[in-house]
Amino acid sequence: MAENTQTAIVSGPDDHGIGEELSTLGATVSRIEGAVSADALNAAGIDAADHLVLTDVEEATGIAVAKELNPSVTVVTYATRSLPEFIAGLADIAVDPALMGPDVVAAELVADTPDGG
Secondary structure, three states, X not given: OOOOOOEEEEEOOOOOOHHHHHHHOOOXXXXXXXXXXXXXXXXXXXXXXXXXXXXXXXXXXXXXXHHHHOOOOEEEEEOOOOOOHHHHOOOOEEEOOOOXXXXXXXXXXXXXXXXXX
């Protein structure tokens, strides 16, 4: 059985602890504080990331940049506000923290990859 070596980037404030939950499940987590630019994504390891979790929809334009740098990255918005319509189609999953806890979201992300659960 392959070892679970997933990587995730969490961008924005992590008030609900999604990054901690991913780490608990064995994912390597890096973080972006501030603008989600190409430089920030590259520094966080977007080229090898399995997941990008965006908690601040104000940084939604970073989704297009992330998908350009790594077309196979799964983009998850974990925020109470909806994505702007012009970018919403690029996100793979949108979850409201009031409806689903970070433990459930993290478990689904880790299980939803070839080497996961």
